[in-house]
Amino acid sequence: MKAEQDIFHKFLAQKDLRDTPQRELILDVFLKREEHVSAEQLYDIIKKRDPSIGQATVYRNLKLLSEAGLAREVDFGDGVTRYEHNYNHPHHDHLVCRGCGKMVEVVDSVIEELQKRVAEQYGFVLTDHALYLYGNCAECRKGHRSG
Amino acid sequence: MKAEQDIFHKFLAQKDLRDTPQRELILDVFLKREEHVSAEQLYDIIKKRDPSIGQATVYRNLKLLSEAGLAREVDFGDGVTRYEHNYNHPHHDHLVCRGCGKMVEVVDSVIEELQKRVAEQYGFVLTDHALYLYGNCAECRKGHRSG
């Protein structure tokens, strides 16, 4: 938990940005959440600790955390940007249940490798990708909770 | 081009929906565009043929075309929903150049198969997925048009 703060402080110094209590608070709350959060969700949590904070500040600083390499944006395609930890949290894809919304982080090195090759076939050099797998989890199928 | 119209008419009949000139026009223009289009783009094109058409009608009916299985939504993550042909246009993923925006449709049956297996490992039955590969195309790398 110390390392992330160091990274953030160095990032701020390097970019000539200022260290503010709001930024510390946002980083702190973000780090304590293990799951991905939207700006809205984080704002709701943060308000309890500092009711005077503005929601624009939360939006602004989540972007900043991404720039600092501490957060990573994820887009589940529902129009809301979520943020997840990027430090000590290696790349992965997302397996999402259509029934209950449960989300599992997955990786398959073979898929990753094949993606690179497919890109190369078309003369592209792959920089990144987004893979979302949608399906129905075991419980949902058992409980008829899904289609 | 006849087949799609048949499908649409049957879909309308089956759902007790009406056949209107606006719907015919939207379908016609959509079918003539080979590339994916947003509702906004399609509206701009359609206005030239029928300036009285409302943009809500375009939004509404693109959704309807999706329900009818003639169109398919694609989400490039820029906040705009685009529609592409779904009839006689099998599933594929998208390889997008970060430099010039060029888009190539790709498929790799091994990747597809592996995705299913990864899902199964977690007790999921895969229904669909979204895979977007981002990189830099040959021209962009040659012309220093990208990072």
Added chain:
DNA sequence: TTGCTAATGATTATCATTATCAATAGTAAA
């Protein structure tokens, strides 16, 4: 034709996010 009701077009609402801007507050130098 008539009658029922879906569809349309104009408009407003929504929702996440961004821009604006006056007031506030880090921070480096005096």
Added chain:
DNA sequence: TTTACTATTGATAATGATAATCATTAGCAA
């Protein structure tokens, strides 16, 4: 420690894509 500079904040308005509303229009079956 004061000053001065300017980044940051919070409140609020703006944005942009899409959805909802609603009175009017128009398919279509009887």
